[in-house]
Amino acid sequence: MWAFVCAVGPQGKKRVKARVKRTARALLHAGGACIPFPLCFPIPSIVRQLTSTLTEYSPYLPPASAQSGPSGQLPPPPSQAKQGPSSYAPSLPLPPGSQDVPIGNGALAEYNPLNSFLDEIDPHTAPPDMKVEGSDWFAVFNPKVKRSLGISLVHTLMHESVVCCVRFSADGKYLATGCNRSAQIYDTATGVKTCVLVDPNAPKTGDLYIRSVCFSPDGKYLATGAEDKVIRIWEIKSRRIRSTFEGHAQEIYSLDFSRDGMLIVSGSGDRTARIWNLGDGTHKVLAIHEPETVDSGVTSVAISPDARLVAAGSLDTIVRIWDVATGILIERLRGHKDSVYSVAFTPDGQGLISGSLDKTLKYWDVRSVGMGPQPTGKKLVDKDLCNMNFTGHKDYVLSVAVSHDGKWVVSGSKDRGVQFWDSRTATVQLMLQGHKNSVISIDLSPATSLLATGSGDWAARIWNYTPV
Incomplete structure (x- = not known):
């Protein structure tokens, strides 16, 4: 589908963008499902071929027509059924105490x-x-x-x-x-x-x-x-x-x-x-x-x-x-x-x-x-x-x-x-x-x-x- 989209020119892109917006709206109002399963939504690299930014297509956004972008407190993600099992996770906080650790002493690196x-x-x-x-x-x-x-x-x-x-x-x-x-x-x-x-x-x-x-x-x-x-x-x-x-x-x-x-x-x-x-x-x-x-x-x-x-x-x-x-x-x-x-x-x-x-x-x-x-x-x-x-x-x-x-x-x-x-x-x-x-x-x-x-x-x- 997306190979076709990339080949149809500006009018085709507009039609796809309109379709994605409708899909995003439906997902937001569908029983707690807003973040679609990855296979049901264009991946960022493809999205960027259709528009200059990810924002209109971000799976975390409410209807694209309703805002200029997403948020730290995102709208509803997908229902559990839309996502397979995951093996990732992480973290917790620490108790209060004196501010005795200067953050940021580590070396700047893209990979640790x-x-x-x-x-x-x-x-x-x-x-x-x-x-x-x-x-x-x-x-x-x-x-x-x-x-x-x-x-x-x-x-x-x-x-x-x-x-x-x-x-x-x-x-x-x-x-x-x-x-x-x-x-x-x-x-x-x-x-x-x-x-x-x-x-x-x-x-x-x-x-x-x-x-x-x-x-x-x-x-x-x-x-x-x-x-x-x-x-x-x-x-x-x-x-x-x-x-x-x-x-x-x-x-x-x-x-x-x-x-x-x-x-x-x-x-x-x-x-x-x-x-x-x-x-x-x-x-x-x-x-x-x-x-x-x-x-x-x-x-x-x-x-x-x-x-x-x-x-x-x-x-x-x-x-x-x-x-x-x-x-x-x-x-x-x-x-x-x-x-x-x-x-x-x-x-x-x-x-x-x-x-x-x-x-x-x-x-x-x-x-x-x-x-x-x-x-x-x-x-x-x-x-x-x-x-x-x-x-x-x-x-x-x-x-x-x-x-x-x-x-x-x-x-x-x-x-x-x-x-x-x-x-x-x-x-x-x-x-x-x-x-x-x-x-x-x-x-x-x-x-x-x-x-x-x-x-x-x-x-x-x-x-x-x-x-x-």
């Missing part, structure tokens, strides 16, 4: 031989001393490095749709999840669902996926971002909407609170990030203006620990950094070869981790960003601030996080696994396989030794890691 065990070992036949397993999950440890962690499953939290996002409260006592039409809050100690947040004024029909959730630092409020372009701030105790913020022109994919709780940052498919002041409701628009960039929907945002910088990953492969006080774009980080789906600052604010559809993570040294005179317009010169690559995933990297003490970087992927990396060397410590579908979202507890994963298999899971 210490991670070759991912290709050399069959997880199903690995010897007992190399893995731990439960009834429906397993973790395999890297035999080429000293084992530093153990991991166990704590809770499985089933939902009625794809779990698009997971986020811990600051004290680690609660986990929020976002799915179709609702956000839910769970007690991490018991696994009991303590709260369901549904907007009574939202349309009663159709899908309304909650793409991002974020607790306020004091734990009193939960912010949700959804496909209807509205940010809702919920008072958790009363289960009522305290306020709403509107202004984005397309779906909201990512949210992040500042540590003082005064600001919330949002990212949308409309090619903007926005900084909202919760006190007076005002906001700054952080727009992507580069004319050469066609598909630059913002997929993921993060605000630095000192609330000085906002980082945003986008579909055009670039990570951008803005100054919070002025709203000026002060840095463009280039290096990924495909869309950037997730960004996370290190706890000390000196580094930024990004995860991409190119199957890699990167560490960027941002210590000097914004410290000198701020460039504007054409004066902005891109710098090479990447000093470490994390290679080893078999498919798209969809979500990244950094442990509280900075020792570990964690990533979730379309390969249905999670990888746990030594932040100093970009070496995989373990790979965890615990879902039957893409791992769309991960988070590490800021205060406890817990990892949360959200997946297209309609489940969120809470894991406990233990240093060994």
Whole structure:
């Protein structure tokens, strides 16, 4: 079919693009199936022969006509029946502690031989001393490095749709999840669902996926971002909407609170990030203006620990950094070869981790960003601030996080696994396989030794890691 497509010329390409859009729309609304089985969807190399970017055809996107690009909190992946068994997986977080590990000391390399065990070992036949397993999950440890962690499953939290996002409260006592039409809050100690947040004024029909959730630092409020372009701030105790913020022109994919709780940052498919002041409701628009960039929907945002910088990953492969006080774009980080789906600052604010559809993570040294005179317009010169690559995933990297003490970087992927990396060397410590579908979202507890994963298999899971 695709050989024919490539030979039919511009009109044929237009017809195929229209057909793919219709297929994507049908998949999104088909019982939790949004990421088609690989054989049912054009592979990226073929897609790029039809259009200049992957974005309209990304299996993670909602209808292409509804947005300019995908997000870190993706729409529903395919049903379990659409995907065969997988042997990939990885990671967990570490407990809180002093920030005593400078991330990014490893040498910049496109390939880490210490991670070759991912290709050399069959997880199903690995010897007992190399893995731990439960009834429906397993973790395999890297035999080429000293084992530093153990991991166990704590809770499985089933939902009625794809779990698009997971986020811990600051004290680690609660986990929020976002799915179709609702956000839910769970007690991490018991696994009991303590709260369901549904907007009574939202349309009663159709899908309304909650793409991002974020607790306020004091734990009193939960912010949700959804496909209807509205940010809702919920008072958790009363289960009522305290306020709403509107202004984005397309779906909201990512949210992040500042540590003082005064600001919330949002990212949308409309090619903007926005900084909202919760006190007076005002906001700054952080727009992507580069004319050469066609598909630059913002997929993921993060605000630095000192609330000085906002980082945003986008579909055009670039990570951008803005100054919070002025709203000026002060840095463009280039290096990924495909869309950037997730960004996370290190706890000390000196580094930024990004995860991409190119199957890699990167560490960027941002210590000097914004410290000198701020460039504007054409004066902005891109710098090479990447000093470490994390290679080893078999498919798209969809979500990244950094442990509280900075020792570990964690990533979730379309390969249905999670990888746990030594932040100093970009070496995989373990790979965890615990879902039957893409791992769309991960988070590490800021205060406890817990990892949360959200997946297209309609489940969120809470894991406990233990240093060994």
